[in-house]
Amino acid sequence: MRTIIFPNVKEFDIMDVDMPTLLDGEALIKVEYCGICGSDIHILNGHHPTAKFPLIPGHEFVGELIEVKGLNPQNLQPGDSVVAQPFFSCGCCEPCADGKDNVCTSLAIKGVHINGGFAQYVKVLTRKVYKVPEGVDNQLAAITEPLAVAVHDVRRSNLAVGESALVIGGGPIGILIALVARQAGASKVVISEISDFRRQFAQDLGFETVNPLDEDFKQRVNPDGKGYNVVYEVSGT
Template sequence: MKAVFVQDAYSVIVKEVEIPVLAANEVLIKVKAAGICGSDLHTYKGLHPFRKPPVIIGHELSGEVVKIGEAVTKLQVGDHVTVEPQTGCGTCEYCLTGNINYCENRGAPGIGNWYGAMAEYFAAPEQTVFKLPDGMDYEQGVLVEPFAVGVHAVRKAGIGVGDKVAILGAGPIGLLAMVASKVAGATTLLVTDVMDYALDSALNMGATHTLNILNKKEWMEEAKMLVGGSFDKVLVAAGVPGIIDQALALLGKGGRVVTIAMFHGDQTFNIHNLQNQEKEIVGCMTYTREDTITAIDLIAAGAVNKSVIITHRLSPEQAAEGFRIVDKKEDSSLKVLVEF
């Protein structure tokens, strides 16, 4: 089968590899579409903490079940599905309380023997596979995983009715976190970025305010002026230097920052802004089963406009081009799909 490899830093190629052999509890999925995620870019740049080249890349996918293991009971050949691409040990306190994302032995595509999803076929344990509701297409199915990230961040932030929320970064994760914030009841949604096209997309997806912060040092005051005061919650979807201190500066007393982006290197902030005003910084790691189910239900209900967020549909042979345009933010790219 064809598979897209990050062969080395900034090197993406297509190889022929063997179709995965199923374990008894696994299903084989004929991949219809796979997305290029921001964390895939970290692998592409050789910066990911645990997914290292050479590796079959990808973890956002949808497709059709074409084979099932002998122990599979809830899925059938022909089912249209997506995948929550993580596994836990199943026995630790975190797995037993529904927090697989905390498991010390958490598995994910592209790690160990689990192939990545950007290939013609993908094997996954039955418990990670979800049927797509009637009427949900494969492209919407690809958006379930990144939307679950946004749903989880909103839960961690505790966003509720009437909240003022700032989303820092208008990439796909930031935009989907904004949609999840709106669904949760936030009535003021400000999105920042350095690309006007991404901010236009934020408006099209429901943002009430946008701000281009390119070459602006004191943009935090401008942001607060736009919405008439400080923010209740800030979601950080861009891992750039200094952004945590900037996020704290946006918050009112008692507000909460949730970090979604992957960071490289240290982040510094003014501890007095945190302690003296009882603000909070909360980490956010992937999602739980509840978040994935919620993401599926919300997409099925029409919460996410795929025509805005999906900007490119490429063949496997064009995957290298896809990684480049996402990395360089070329051609007004947001979510780039590789379709099989």
């Protein structure tokens, strides 16, 4: 199968490799779309401390289910459009037993520690596969993983209906958090962003924006002096 591969830091190639071999409890997906995450760029540039090379990157993927080997509790069918949680966990250690398999002692993230979705096919744990709902375009479904990050952030913030929110950073995750906060019932969502392009993108989605580099930033971001009920820091600064 054809893949994009990072042989080493700052090395990029297109290669043909063997198809993944399924073990019991694994599923094979034919990739249709795979998003480019900021972490993929960090890995390529050698800024990810745990990435392992050579590596097929990519963890934001959607595609067609080809095969399931072993148990299939979700009753997935070949041909289904599916997404997946992009990591392998043992299911046996203390964090896994406590429902926190995202911090499994043997955690391996697709596209970081093990081969990911920048390929024609990718294998995943069957129990981490989810069918894309009818009517959802697969291009949109490809951002399920970053959208899940945004949903998790808003849930953890305990944002209540009618409360206000400030999002610091208007990149992909910041925009998704703003969208989720608005959908969750926030009365006001403001995005602080220095990039003209990103501010315009946010405005096109109906959000009020401010530029922290403007001299009148303090007045514009907090005109009534009441502040915000919830602030999301998504700029990495």
